[in-house]
Amino acid sequence: MTLDRLVCANCAGPVAEGRCPTCRASRQRMQEQQGPLGGLSPAALIALLVALIACALIARHAFA
Template identity: 75%
Template sequence: MTCDRLVCANCAAPVSEGRCPVCRASRERLQHQDGVFAGLTPAALVALLVALIAVALLAHGFAA
């Protein structure tokens, strides 16, 4: 999850701007929660999935 579209309930500003202490704390917490695939776009995830399927099909073809 990113904080690009989140709005702070304390100051009504985008959390990504970090205008108040609540925004900054939320932004910091979200940055620490990023996982392995957090930086990938949906298009990159689809490309990765297609590549994995292709590898699986090739491996299945060589195993037969």
């Protein structure tokens, strides 16, 4: 889950904005739990996957 979709139960604002101490604590905890690709949007992850597959196909064709 990305931070831009979470709403704080304390202040009813987006957690990504960090309006209250609860938002800031939740944002910090989620950022620590995410891996290196955790900050990417699902669309960016799909684009990265497509680019990786395209590179693999090009390399396969070039070395075949």
